[in-house]
Amino acid sequence: MNSTMQQAAPDTQPATLVMDCKLDKIFYGNFLAVRDSHVPIEKNKITGFIGPSGCGKSTVLRSLNRMNDLVDGFRFDGHVLFLGQDVYGKGVDPVVVRRYIGMVFQQPNPFSMSIFDNVAFGLRLNRYKGDIGDRVKQALQGAALWEEVKDKLKVSGLALSGGQQQRLCIARAIATQPQVLLMDEPCSALDPIATRRVEELMVELKEHYTIALVTHNMQQATRVADTTAFFSVDISGGSRTGYLVESGPTAQIFENPREKLTKDYISGQFS
Numbered sequence: 001m002n003s004t005m006q007q008a009a010p011d012t013q014p015a016t017l018v019m020d021c022k023l024d025k026i027f028y029g030n031f032l033a034v035r036d037s038h039v040p041i042e043k044n045k046i047t048g049f050i051g052p053s054g055c056g057k058s059t060v061l062r063s064l065n066r067m068n069d070l071v072d073g074f075r076f077d078g079h080v081l082f083l084g085q086d087v088y089g090k091g092v093d094p095v096v097v098r099r100y101i102g103m104v105f106q107q108p109n110p111f112s113m114s115i116f117d118n119v120a121f122g123l124r125l126n127r128y129k130g131d132i133g134d135r136v137k138q139a140l141q142g143a144a145l146w147e148e149v150k151d152k153l154k155v156s157g158l159a160l161s162g163g164q165q166q167r168l169c170i171a172r173a174i175a176t177q178p179q180v181l182l183m184d185e186p187c188s189a190l191d192p193i194a195t196r197r198v199e200e201l202m203v204e205l206k207e208h209y210t211i212a213l214v215t216h217n218m219q220q221a222t223r224v225a226d227t228t229a230f231f232s233v234d235i236s237g238g239s240r241t242g243y244l245v246e247s248g249p250t251a252q253i254f255e256n257p258r259e260k261l262t263k264d265y266i267s268g269q270f271s
């Protein structure tokens with residue numbers, strides 16, 4: 001395993017599998033937050049994570065690019081493989097991991113700097129040697145924001161509308177050309193029109209990227225996700241531990257789920 005994560009996928013890895021995430025147990029200190037969750041993430045697809053509050057959707061998502069490393073007491077049993085390589089392997093730099101597996105958060109969080117500098121941020125951080133201007137333009141085009149901002153690249157990112165800010169954050173995330181984009185409820189702070197825009201964008205982006213999406217919105221999952229993973233919460237041990245109930249093609253999960261728990265949840269019978 002090398003720290004740059006640039007090796008080719010081993011032959012044993014199915015070509016379509018970008019990430020193989022086997023999260024047997026995830027702890028925050030002594031608290032078992034998630035158990036028994038094996039989530040395959042397939043290339044150029046959107047994998048949606050759905051389930052009730054506290055079932056561990058964000059915990060699982062944030063484990064995929066080591067965002068949880070920043071949380072005191074976080075540890076897990078299992079593995080997270082990116083193109084067959086252990087994301088948590090010895091000597092693997094989390095900063096490098098996040099270059100390949102980018103993230104977009106719930107609240108649009110542009111930096112307090114110009115639109116251009118927001119998008120160029122990761123490129124500069126990674127000492128990008130090419131033409132930064134070209135890459136910024138390409139990323140803004142990819143995030144369907146270029147036409148709206150091309151004449152005001154020096155204006156602060158904070159001066160944009162909420163929907164534009166979220167597309168700016170998506171541009172920032174794709175500027176370094178990651179292979180996977182993790183999106184944690186990216187539309188929850190947006191109005192319905194901006195939400196539709198970002199949903200359309202996600203569908204366009206999957207042509208070039210692989211996306212894992214946490215969403216509370218089941219209609220959103222049916223609109224954009226190719227695969228859906230349904231999580232629930234086990235309260236039988238007196239604690240609240242999230243786990244994967246089932247995952248599969250979105251149409252199957254919503255129209256013909258294998259598990260009664262899934263059926264109850266998607267028909268609104270979950271308490």
Ligand SMILES: Nc1ncnc2c1ncn2[C@@H]1O[C@H](COP(=O)(O)OP(=O)(O)OP(=O)(O)O)[C@@H](O)[C@H]1O
Nearest residue numbers: 028033052053054055056057058059060071240242
């Ligand atoms: N940093 C943390 N420290 C301790 N416990 C945490 C931390 N983050 C999450 N948890 C706990 O882990 C469990 C899963 O939380 P998580 O946020 O992953 O669930 P979720 O399904 O994404 O919830 P929601 O839909 O409400 O955002 C919860 O019990 C939560 O309180």
